[in-house]
Amino acid sequence: MLTSRGWWFIFVVFALLVYAVLGQYIFGFFWHREQLQLYDPTVIAVVPFTLLLWIIWEWCLFGFRTRLVLRQLRIERSMWDDRGRVTTLWENRTFQASIAVHLPAGTGVPYLVLEDRLPFGIQEVKESARFEGALQGSVPEEITYRFRCPKVGSVRFEGLALEMADLQGFFYFRTFISRPSVYPVLPVLIETTGNAAGVKRHNWLLPPGIHRHRRPGSGSELLDLRDYMPGDPPKTIAWKVSARRDRLITKEFESEVPVRCTLFVDTSNSVRLGPAGQNALTRLVEIGAAVAQAVSENRDLAGLCLFDEATASTVRPARGHRHMVRLLNRLAQAAGLAPTTGQAELSTLLPLGYGLAREIYPEMMRPDWNRFPFWLAWLWPASSSTMLHPRTSDYLYQWSPLWLLIYCLMAILGFGFVVVEMFRLVGFLRIRPELLLLVLTLASLGMIIGFFRLPAIAFFPHKRRMLGWRKRLAAVLSVRYGLAPGGLGVLMEDDELFSRLLQQFLVDHQMPFPLPLYDRRGRYLFAAPKKIQVLASSLLRSVGKGHDNELFVLLADLLELTDQLDPLLRAIKVALVRHHRVLVVCPWPPGIPVPAAATDIKARAEARDAEKDFELVLYQTTKDRFHRSFHRLRRTFARMGVPVVCAQSGDPARVILERLDLLRFLGRKQ
Amino acid sequence: MIEPKVVKKIPLSDRGASHYLIIALVALGTILLVMIQREAGVTALLPILAGLIGLGTRFGPIVFLITLGLALNTLPYFGSKTFWPGLIEIPELLLCSAVLAYAIAHYRFQCLVTHIFPPDPRRRRSNKAKRSPFLFLVSGDPVMKARRSTGLVSATEIMWLIISLPIFGGLAQVIWKHLPTEGSNPGLQPTIWHAVVIAWLVGLSGFVVAAILGYWRFRIMTPEEAALYLQDTVWEQSRREQRRISRWVAWARLRYRRKKGES
Numbered sequence: 054m055l056t057s058r059g060w061w062f063i064f065v066v067f068a069l070l071v072y073a074v075l076g077q078y079i080f081g082f083f084w085h086r087e088q089l090q091l092y093d094p095t096v097i098a099v100v101p102f103t104l105l106l107w108i109i110w111e112w113c114l115f116g117f118r119t120r121l122v123l124r125q126l127r128i129e130r131s132m133w134d135d136r137g138r139v140t141t142l143w144e145n146r147t148f149q150a151s152i153a154v155h156l157p158a159g160t161g162v163p164y165l166v167l168e169d170r171l172p173f174g175i176q177e178v179k180e181s182a183r184f185e186g187a188l189q190g191s192v193p194e195e196i197t198y199r200f201r202c203p204k205v206g207s208v209r210f211e212g213l214a215l216e217m218a219d220l221q222g223f224f225y226f227r228t229f230i231s232r233p234s235v236y237p238v239l240p241v242l243i244e245t246t247g248n249a250a251g252v253k254r255h256n257w258l259l260p261p262g263i264h265r266h267r268r269p270g271s272g273s274e275l276l277d278l279r280d281y282m283p284g285d286p287p288k289t290i291a292w293k294v295s296a297r298r299d300r301l302i303t304k305e306f307e308s309e310v311p312v313r314c315t316l317f318v319d320t321s322n323s324v325r326l327g328p329a330g331q332n333a334l335t336r337l338v339e340i341g342a343a344v345a346q347a348v349s350e351n352r353d354l355a356g357l358c359l360f361d362e363a364t365a366s367t368v369r370p371a372r373g374h375r376h377m378v379r380l381l382n383r384l385a386q387a388a389g390l391a392p393t394t395g396q397a398e399l400s401t402l403l404p405l406g407y408g409l410a411r412e413i414y415p416e417m418m419r420p421d422w423n424r425f426p427f428w429l430a431w432l433w434p435a436s437s438s439t440m441l442h443p444r445t446s447d448y449l450y451q452w453s454p455l456w457l458l459i460y461c462l463m464a465i466l467g468f469g470f471v472v473v474e475m476f477r478l479v480g481f482l483r484i485r486p487e488l489l490l491l492v493l494t495l496a497s498l499g500m501i502i503g504f505f506r507l508p509a510i511a512f513f514p515h516k517r518r519m520l521g522w523r524k525r526l527a528a529v530l531s532v533r534y535g536l537a538p539g540g541l542g543v544l545m546e547d548d549e550l551f552s553r554l555l556q557q558f559l560v561d562h563q564m565p566f567p568l569p570l571y572d573r574r575g576r577y578l579f580a581a582p583k584k585i586q587v588l589a590s591s592l593l594r595s596v597g598k599g600h601d602n603e604l605f606v607l608l609a610d611l612l613e614l615t616d617q618l619d620p621l622l623r624a625i626k627v628a629l630v631r632h633h634r635v636l637v638v639c640p641w642p643p644g645i646p647v648p649a650a651a652t653d654i655k656a657r658a659e660a661r662d663a664e665k666d667f668e669l670v671l672y673q674t675t676k677d678r679f680h681r682s683f684h685r686l687r688r689t690f691a692r693m694g695v696p697v698v699c700a701q702s703g704d705p706a707r708v709i710l711e712r713l714d715l716l717r718f719l720g721r722k723q
Numbered sequence: 724m725i726e727p728k729v730v731k732k733i734p735l736s737d738r739g740a741s742h743y744l745i746i747a748l749v750a751l752g753t754i755l756l757v758m759i760q761r762e763a764g765v766t767a768l769l770p771i772l773a774g775l776i777g778l779g780t781r782f783g784p785i786v787f788l789i790t791l792g793l794a795l796n797t798l799p800y801f802g803s804k805t806f807w808p809g810l811i812e813i814p815e816l817l818l819c820s821a822v823l824a825y826a827i828a829h830y831r832f833q834c835l836v837t838h839i840f841p842p843d844p845r846r847r848r849s850n851k852a853k854r855s856p857f858l859f860l861v862s863g864d865p866v867m868k869a870r871r872s873t874g875l876v877s878a879t880e881i882m883w884l885i886i887s888l889p890i891f892g893g894l895a896q897v898i899w900k901h902l903p904t905e906g907s908n909p910g911l912q913p914t915i916w917h918a919v920v921i922a923w924l925v926g927l928s929g930f931v932v933a934a935i936l937g938y939w940r941f942r943i944m945t946p947e948e949a950a951l952y953l954q955d956t957v958w959e960q961s962r963r964e965q966r967r968i969s970r971w972v973a974w975a976r977l978r979y980r981r982k983k984g985e986s
Contacts, residue, residue, distance in 0.1 A: 056841045058781075058830070065785045069792050074918040076796060095899065096815060097795050101788070102921070103819040103895035104826060107887070109925065113932055120936050124943050163880065164839070164871060186875050216869075220880065221830035222839045416945075422952050424959065433966070439973035528958070532951045541958045542965025547973040 059223030066101045073098035115224040122160045129153045142238045147201050155193035162188045165217040172208040173563050176201045202238045204330025206389030209235045209563050228415050237385040240342035272307040312602050313370040314348050315356035316341045319609035321581035325392040333640035336700050337608045338388040343706040349377045358591050359387050362583040365591040391560040394578050395549040406555045407522040410529050417529050425524045430517035441548050450513045530554045580613040589620040596628045603633045610640045612682040641701040648680045739873030740835045747828040753821035766794045784826040811893050819892035838868035
């Protein structure tokens with residue numbers, strides 16, 4: 054809390070006080086007794102004493118403000134667009150954030166700086182999200198700035214970073230006012246007329262005897278003619294036919310039953326990979342949102358099923374504005390998901406998590422509340438037997454007390470040896486005793502400093518620091534995720550649990566972090582094969598509850614699972630037998646060109662030309678692998694008549710809508 | 724940590740900065756008058772010169788205070804002359820207030836022109852254009868410093884500054900003069916006993932204030948903070964047992980997974 058400026062000032066004030074009190078002894082060497090009798094330290098003492106009283110007052114005032122006044126700081130956040138206050142944000146649109154900051158009446162802070170911590174990926178458009186100046190209890194202040202959300206998902210505003218100092222710069226305080234608020238960022242509303250299948254490519258006139266729906270209803274297309282029955286509306290009487298047949302004939306019209314479309318969106322780890330806003334999941338969500346909006350605009354019913362490796366959540370097909378907003382909210386939540394794996398390297402995640410926790414939860418990271426004795430890292434190191442992938446240094450570090458003991462013994466022996474040799478040398482050179490004492494003192498001092506300094510530098514400094522960070526972070530995670538009181542001890546030892554919770558912590562705070570893609574044996578960690586079973590079960594459930602003419606769109610990443618599709622294929626067969634339609638939209642990894650015959654040929658030629666360039670060869674191999682997987686996937690589904698569309702190529706939303714339209718016109722044969 | 728705002732160099736003619744410059748100069752003038760009244764002679768100029776030079780440096784008040792301490796002790800007039808017998812002596816009050824005013828004004832001025840928050844060496848401004856060929860001699864790019872905006876200097880803070888000067892000066896005199904020099908003295912020199920009493924007073928008051936603030940801090944803990952504190956206490960008292968149990972459990976789980984071939 055006290056800055057170096059403050060320390061220097063206090064030091065000088067105390068030095069002056071001591072000088073005033075002991076002045077007569079200092080000047081006693083130089084002055085006569087009569088002169089010394091006139092000495093009165095009052096003047097010299099009162100000046101630094103004034104300064105001392107003032108700085109003590111400032112210290113108390115600052116402590117009071119930081120500990121009590123700032124705790125009562127209230128902030129209210131609101132989001133505005135051009136029309137008024139909003140609770141949801143939209144992709145690629147500009148909004149204004151307004152944060153009202155106020156203290157209770159009668160309190161105040163002379164100087165502080167407040168800055169809103171912007172979520173990762175938010176673009177500040179205008180004005181600065183900071184406030185600088187005095188804050189009075191009677192006058193609320195407001196921070197306003199404009200920002201843009203570039204990606205679908207959700208944004209989490211953590212709160213305000215606060216820095217405070219007295220006007221002299223003697224005291225400094227930094228904290229974080231945590232007031233998290235989460236706003237969903239919905240995909241932007243599209244022009245549905247553009248996506249509707251309005252272009253007539255084929256003559257869709259139905260063959261004689263085939264109708265969209267067999268049931269009569271109140272549509273406009275003629276379905277059948279039948280004898281008039283009492284109660285039929287007179288306007289449906291076919292007068293010409295009645296005249297020909299000499300009895301009353303009534304027209305029956307088609308039923309305008311809406312077509313249902315259920316979107317199965319893959320939210321497993323395999324599609325969450327990649328930079329936020331540019332990963333496969335974002336693309337799937339965009340497609341899903343566009344289709345849902347277009348379907349809703351056509352007065353059809355749209356349903357949604359979000360599935361991952363373990364669970365699936367379904368929203369039954371419905372229509373209406375509220376249903377639409379619900380779907381978009383679910384999609385936006387899904388877009389914000391981040392990948393996690395228990396195989397992540399703790400050495401990579403720990404600094405990120407520790408830095409984040411120190412920034413956002415400074416109170417919980419205080420060393421007097423969240424303690425870690427320094428000697429613990431020396432005497433009780435982490436065991437390599439509980440590590441996922443221990444290294445040589447981990448094996449060595451777990452024996453740290455033994456190394457320390459050996460070091461102490463060797464140091465004592467070395468120290469004794471040096472002293473003995475020095476005495477011998479002194480005896481040989483016949484040095485004066487005063488000089489000998491000086492040399493011995495200096496040598497001993499140097500050796501003592503070296504004795505303590507050397508192990509601090511050489512004995513696993515990085516691992517000791519990491520252990521301290523881990524303990525502090527484990528305490529925060531344990532409280533945040535509601536573990537039992539022994540949770541802290543478990544997190545200190547269980548690497549996998551700690552890694553998962555740490556990733557969850559980073560994900561919750563929307564902090565991107567690197568993850569390994571392959572394990573030690575070269576297996577891909579994010580294939581998520583369990584999702585096939587979940588998807589198949591969800592599809593069967595939807596088929597079981599389905600009505601006529603449904604379209605099931607599977608927006609799923611199946612590229613890595615072409616050999617494990619059997620459960621899904623069985624479920625699709627069931628759907629097709631029940632006269633439903635199925636379409637697969639496969640997300641495509643960013644940076645890899647979409648599959649096409651021409652590019653394949655070109656790519657192979659490029660690969661031949663650049664065989665020596667390792668990176669290019671690696672890239673080509675990856676690309677070829679993806680293309681092969683895609684073609685295999687296509688072939689597998691084509692056998693059942695299920696088209697597979699690449700999410701990156703063309704406009705998959707349009708393809709889905711065309712399928713939907715086809716379904717509407719073709720229907721079932723009578 | 725908040726990124727410091729990059730601001731241009733503050734001219735001395737700036738309104739906010741000039742207020743404190745004027746206060747510092749007036750304080751130096753007052754000190755000069757008091758020293759002349761004390762017949763300090765040429766030595767009266769020493770602290771004034773140190774103060775004037777120190778205005779442009781970070782260590783101004785420190786050099787100034789040391790010089791003033793030396794100047795006040797010069798022969799033959801180092802003793803206190805009572806002009807106003809009573810509770811408060813006006814020349815001393817003026818001297819104390821002026822010294823305090825100079826110190827406050829100097830540090831506030833420094834906050835406006837250099838930095839108010841302590842500079843963080845991790846935050847540096849990249850200055851590629853002005854990169855010196857002898858860069859290896861210095862620590863690297865300049866550290867970013869957070870200054871206080873000069874526009875924030877208000878009349879209220881100046882008013883409170885001026886009001887506080889005689890209060891602290893007078894209070895210091897009253898306390899110093901009324902401290903017991905004889906009572907309970909175990910035989911020390913009166914001045915030393917004075918210092919001991921003051922040290923006890925300051926220490927005890929600091930202890931009491933810190934205890935009250937600390938206790939109050941515990942009272943207003945959030946539930947999460949309190950849970951963390953309690954959990955940390957449990958861990959501290961049973962960490963060996965917790966470590967032993969958790970280590971075995973983690974080891975068994977890992978072994979099971981390795982057997983299954985999952986990792």
